Each structure stands twice: as structure tokens, then as C-alpha cells.
Amino acid sequence: MTMNAQILLASRPTGEATADNFRLVQTPVPEPADGQVLVRHHYLSLDPYMRGRMNDAKSYAQPQPLDSVMIGGTVGEVVASKHPGFAAGDKVVGMGGWQQYSLVDGGAAGMLRKxxxxxxxxxxxxxxxxxxxxxxxYGLTQIIAPKAGETVVVSAASGAVGSVVGQLAKARGCRAVGLAGGPDKCRYVVEELGFDACIDYKAHGDLKSLLKALKEACPNGIDGYFENVGGLILDAVMLRMNAFGRIAFCGMIAGYDGVPIPMANPSLILVSRLKLEGFIVSEHMELWPQALKELGTMVATGKLKFRESVAQGIEQAPEAFIGLLKGRNFGKQLVKLI
Ligand SMILES: NC(=O)c1ccc[n+]([C@@H]2O[C@H](COP(=O)([O-])OP(=O)(O)OC[C@H]3O[C@@H](n4cnc5c(N)ncnc54)[C@H](OP(=O)(O)O)[C@@H]3O)[C@@H](O)[C@H]2O)c1
Structure with a gap:
């Protein structure tokens, strides 16, 4: 009998997530019933939002139930199908979770895409x-909406989201400036991804120093900021924002372990007439086809570069996930399952 290794949420973290919050179990691989599709996952995606789902707290999404398979995006291959829309061998993307196989209702909207x-x-x-x-x-084109010649700054710039923000901004004729942790990530952001500058925020541990670095990297001020982190980085960027600047609040990973991260100087929103807007990408599915068309074309033609950190085997997922929250990933964090 073929077995399906799965990782369940075993307990909820208090503070940082630990490996003890997860449990590895083995269950038999199920047979598809009518309308169902059995997918073997090749890669599992690890994403910062999963940390929020581990809490039993009010949020924009329901908490992950205890003793259930951790949620997560997956890509893989159909191994058996009893749905007319899918056949064995089809490559698919879905939300299969932290496991080697998943059984999917082939007709459910948005669950599985070839x-x-x-x-x-x-x-x-x-x-x-x-x-x-x-x-x-979404955050760049719909909230920041930059014009050619403007300066766009993004934090967590070497990561899955940040790396794309800067390259899209460059493609629109903007000056792109990143913030990332450490000289290797910063070198990569400038030399490989083509940003104009990248600030190693770890080398600038106080507001004065970080602001000085931002002034050098953004001589004409900042028109758009794509926020992935929060805390000191946000406070420094706010001081450098131009009048009528736009800030897309995408993530605040510095606070995901539950420590509140206050904003030092909200009066700057008024003084600089800023627009601040938070968003959740899954609430804008109507724009995904347009976004994925542009991104797919850019990747296929080599105009959009990316890097991956790949952990090997489902049993490595908890450690790789904890590493992602501490910045040990370099590029998109994946787990290879096959
Ligand atoms: N709103 C939405 O719909 C949506 C959707 C997807 C993602 N997000 C958010 O987008 C952000 C980036 O996600 P991603 O998938 O692209 O992850 P990622 O950037 O590939 O990885 C996370 C990165 O965050 C940085 N980081 C971690 N802790 C930090 C801290 N205390 N201070 C500064 N930087 C820290 C690390 O990079 P360094 O080494 O450079 O610090 C780490 O590599 C996250 O905040 C995520 O929650 C939001």
C-alpha cells in the first residue's frame, strides 16, 4: 500500500513557532471517487501567512484547525482522475497542503488549475x-500605481514577493530600491535582479543610520513603498516619503510572532498626504489572470528572474518554515517532495 506522509498542526505556538508545533503522520493514499482527482505533489510552498493561521486569533482568515494537515500551495502531477477535466499526467497547481498526495474535488472552483x-x-x-x-x-500596480521616473522601495527585497515588486517597478521605468538582510542578499538584488540599490538593514540598526542610507539610495525621496516587514524599516521609510506617496501594506513579518509593532510617527500620513492601503491578494482573484499573464510572459522570456531555497523531503518542512520566518531562506522557500 502506498503511504501519504502528512504534516499536521499539533499545537499552537506561544511566541515563535517551533518544530514541536507539527506532527508527521503516515496514512494510506486514498482512491479518487467520482469527480475527484488524485495529485502527487512535486513541490510544497512555504509562506509567511501560515504563521498567522497557526494562531487561534481573529484575522482575515480562519485559524488552521488542530490535528489537520497544514494548509499550503502545491504543484504536482495528476496520478489518477475521475473528473473529465483532468487526466493522469496533467501538471497542476492547487492548495494540497503539507503532504505528498492530495485528493481534490475536480469541479470545485479555484481548487485545481492545469x-x-x-x-x-x-x-x-x-x-x-x-x-x-x-x-x-497587485500591490505595485493597483495601490502604488507608479509612474515612470518615480522611486519605489520594497522591504524583504530578495524574497518571493519583494523580488518581483522591484523587477516590475524597473519594467515600468521606476527607480527600484530594496531592503534586505545581509550583503549577499543585497548583492543579489542589485546584480542579479537589476534593482538600482539595496540597503542591508541589518547594518543599520537605528533610525538615524537607516534614514541616512535611504537618503543616499533615494536622492529624490520615495513615491511608493511596498511594505513586507514593519517596525524600524517602516518608520525610516515614512520619513523619506514624498508628498502624495503611496504605501501598499502587504505584510508585517517583523510582528508575526505576536509582538506588537507600533508606528513611530503616524502624523507623517497627514503631513506628507500619504495613501496607506492594506490588501489580501486572495480577495482580488479577478485580477490574477492579468497579473499571471504578465508575470508568465516575463519569466518565459527571461525578463523576470527568481531564486529558490529548496528543502528536501516533507519531514524538512517544519524547519524550513521556521527558517523562512527568521530570514534563512534566500528567495522563494519550497519543499521538494519527489
Ligand atoms: N497581503 C497578501 O496577500 C500577502 C501575500 C503573500 C505574502 N504576503 C507577505 O509578503 C511578505 C513577503 O512574503 P514572501 O513570501 O515573499 O516571503 P520572503 O520574503 O520570501 O521571506 C520572508 C523574508 O522576510 C524577511 N524577514 C523576516 N523577518 C524579518 C524581520 N524581523 N525584519 C525584516 N525582515 C524580516 C527575511 O528576509 P531578510 O533576510 O531580507 O530579512 C525573509 O527572508 C510577508 O510579510 C508576507 O506575509 C502578503
Whole structure:
């Protein structure tokens, strides 16, 4: 009997997530019933939002139930199908969770989508041509809406979302400036991804120092800021925003372990007449086809570069996830399952 290794949420973290919050179990691989599709996952996506789902707290999404398979995006191959829309061998993207196989209702809207891997690698459908790419596209084009010549800053710039934000901004004729942790990530952001500058925020641990670095990297001020982190970085960027600047609130990973991260100087919103807007990409599905078309074309033609951190085997998922929350990933964090 073929077994399906699965990782369940065993307990809820207090503060940082630990490996003890997860449990590995083995269950038999199920047979598809009428209308169902059995998918073997090739890659599992690890994403910061999963940390929020581990809490039993009010949020924009329901908490992950205890003792259930951790939620997560997956790409893989159909191994058996009893749904007319799918056949064995189809490459698919879905929300299969932290497990090797998933059984999916082939007719359920948005649960499983066939993808073309002729010019785009399968794993990219979890990164630049998937949810993180769509997130970057939405926040940049719909909230920041930059004009050519403007300066766009993004935090967590070497990551799955941030790397796309800067490259899309460059493609629109903007000056793109990143913030990332450490010289290797910053070098990559400038030399490989083509940003104009990247600030190693770890080398600027106080507001004065970070602001000085931002002044050097953004001589004409900042028109758009794509926020992934929060805290000191946000406070420094706010001081450098131009009048009528736009800030897309995408994530605040510095606070995901539950420590509140206050904003030092909200009066700047008024003084600089800023627009601040938070968003959740899954609430804008109507724009995904447009976003994924642009991103897919850019990846297929080599105009959008990306990097992946790949953990091997489902049993490595908890440690890789904890590493993602501490910045140990370099690019999109994946788990290879096959
Ligand atoms: N709103 C939405 O719909 C939506 C959708 C997807 C993602 N997001 C958000 O987008 C952000 C980026 O996600 P991603 O998938 O692209 O992850 P990622 O950037 O690939 O990985 C997370 C990165 O965050 C940085 N980081 C972690 N802790 C930090 C801290 N305390 N201070 C500064 N930086 C820290 C680390 O990079 P460094 O080493 O450079 O610090 C780490 O590599 C997250 O906040 C995520 O929650 C939001």
C-alpha cells in the first residue's frame, strides 16, 4: 500500500513557532471517487501567512484547525482522475497542503488549475508566476500605481514577493530600491535582479543610520513603498516619503510572532498626504489572470528572474518554515517532495 506522509498542526505556538508545533503522520493514499482527482505533489510552498493561521486569533482568515494537515500551495502531477477535466499526467497547481498526495474535488472552483510547463518551470507557479507574484503585481500596480521616473522601495527585497515588486517597478521605468538582510542578499538584488540599490538593514540598526542610507539610495525621496516587514524599516521609510506617496501594506513579518509593532510617527500620513492601503491578494482573484499573464510572459522570456531555497523531503518542512520566518531562506522557500 502506498503511504501519504502528512504534516499536521499539533499545537499552537506561544511566541515563535517551533518544530514541536507539527506532527508527521503516515496514512494510506486514498482512491479518487467520482469527480475527484488524485495529485502527487512535486513541490510544497512555504509562506509567511501560515504563521498567522497557526494562531487561534481573529484575522482575515480562519485559524488552521488542530490535528489537520497544514494548509499550503502545491504543484504536482495528476496520478489518477475521475473528473473529465483532468487526466493522469496533467501538471497542476492547487492548495494540497503539507503532504505528498492530495485528493481534490475536480469541479470545485479555484481548487485545481492545469499549468503549462513548456516555458515556465513547475515550481515557478508557487513563486513568481503564482500567489507571491500576483501579490507583488497587485500591490505595485493597483495601490502604488507608479509612474515612470518615480522611486519605489520594497522591504524583504530578495524574497518571493519583494523580488518581483522591484523587477516590475524597473519594467515600468521606476527607480527600484530594496531592503534586505545581509550583503549577499543585497548583492543579489542589485546584480542579479537589476534593482538600482539595496540597503542591508541589518547594518543599520537605528533610525538615524537607516534614514541616512535611504537618503543616499533615494536622492529624490520615495513615491511608493511596498511594505513586507514593519517596525524600524517602516518608520525610516515614512520619513523619506514624498508628498502624495503611496504605501501598499502587504505584510508585517517583523510582528508575526505576536509582538506588537507600533508606528513611530503616524502624523507623517497627514503631513506628507500619504495613501496607506492594506490588501489580501486572495480577495482580488479577478485580477490574477492579468497579473499571471504578465508575470508568465516575463519569466518565459527571461525578463523576470527568481531564486529558490529548496528543502528536501516533507519531514524538512517544519524547519524550513521556521527558517523562512527568521530570514534563512534566500528567495522563494519550497519543499521538494519527489
Ligand atoms: N497581503 C497578501 O496577500 C500577502 C501575500 C503573500 C505574502 N504576503 C507577505 O509578503 C511578505 C513577503 O512574503 P514572501 O513570501 O515573499 O516571503 P520572503 O520574503 O520570501 O521571506 C520572508 C523574508 O522576510 C524577511 N524577514 C523576516 N523577518 C524579518 C524581520 N524581523 N525584519 C525584516 N525582515 C524580516 C527575511 O528576509 P531578510 O533576510 O531580507 O530579512 C525573509 O527572508 C510577508 O510579510 C508576507 O506575509 C502578503
Amino acid at each position: 499549468v503549462d510547463t513548456t516555458h515556465i518551470p513547475l515550481s515557478a507557479y508557487l513563486g513568481s508566476v503564482g500567489m507571491p507574484g500576483a501579490t507583488a503585481w
